[in-house]
Amino acid sequence: xxxxxxxxxxxxxxxxxxxxxxxxxxxxxxxxxxxxxxxxxxxxxxxxxxxxxxxxxxxxxxxxxxxxxxxxxxxxxxxxxxxxxxxxxxxxxxxxxxxxxxxxxxxxxxxxxxxxxxxxxxxxxxxxxxxxxxxxxxxxxxxxxxxxxxxxxxxxxxxxxxxxxxxxxxxxxxxxxxxxxxxxxxxxxxxxxxxxxxxxxxxxxxxxxxxxxxxxxxxxxxxxxxxxxxx
Ligand code: SF4
Numbered sequence: 632x633x634x635x636x637x638x639x640x641x642x643x644x645x646x647x648x649x650x651x652x653x654x655x656x657x658x659x660x661x662x663x664x665x666x667x668x669x670x671x672x673x674x675x676x677x678x679x680x681x682x683x684x685x686x687x688x689x690x691x692x693x694x695x696x697x698x699x700x701x702x703x704x705x706x707x708x709x710x711x712x713x714x715x716x717x718x719x720x721x722x723x724x725x726x727x728x729x730x731x732x733x734x735x736x737x738x739x740x741x742x743x744x745x746x747x748x749x750x751x752x753x754x755x756x757x758x759x760x761x762x763x764x765x766x767x768x769x770x771x772x773x774x775x776x777x778x779x780x781x782x783x784x785x786x787x788x789x790x791x792x793x794x795x796x797x798x799x800x801x802x803x804x805x806x807x808x809x810x811x812x813x814x815x816x817x818x819x820x821x822x823x824x825x826x827x828x829x830x831x832x833x834x835x836x837x838x839x840x841x842x843x844x845x846x847x848x849x850x851x852x853x854x855x856x857x858x859x860x861x862x
Pocket of ligand 1: 671722723729731767768795796797806826827
């Protein structure tokens with residue numbers, strides 16, 4: 632059954648209307664007549680994706696950087712509460728029907744130091760409950776991803792969500808050769824895992840794109856030694 636989600640954004644005095652399947656045209660007209668003319672947003676996130684500033688020579692000289700497509704604030708659909716989010720550039724998975732194919736290419740995007748990126752994501756001009764890292768595939772840049780989550784914590788970030796097209800099991804297996812994957816999993820709060828499966832898009836749940844993806848509470852999972860979903 633098609634679902635429509637309404638999120639009341641008190642801070643911006645707005646209502647976010649999200650549907651996992653296109654709802655019918657007459658429903659759209661009806662919503663407009665009740666709520667007024669709307670503003671379309673991209674994949675349930677703010678339309679404006681901010682490009683990071685060109686790195687200074689000092690930043691370029693820093694050893695740790697990540698390649699990103701951009702970042703934005705005030706996302707209400709990528710984890711609990713209000714999020715500042717960053718889109719990592721590059722994804723080797725290339726899921727059929729991926730809604731961000733522009734993020735697949737390794738060479739596109741901009742390289743930014745993790746220190747600068749953490750400052751931008753934690754900009755005090757914006758309110759947030761935490762930071763969300765998505766892409767692209769964040770774990771395709773494991774060194775930079777680890778450095779970013781450490782820097783975010785250092786700068787006081789209270790909550791971190793990370794998406795991955797790999798399942799938690801696959802990430803744990805990969806960590807045998809890349810120990811920093813485990814280090815990231817130990818540092819973040821929520822992992823939203825699994826590739827996008829187009830045929831399961833209609834069954835997508837909270838903050839996910841397809842029904843196979845899971846929102847995993849990593850602290851509880853570690854404590855109970857079994858997968859615990861966020862509730
Ligand atoms: S993992 Fe995400 S970014 Fe990568 S191809 Fe799949 S849907 Fe697209």
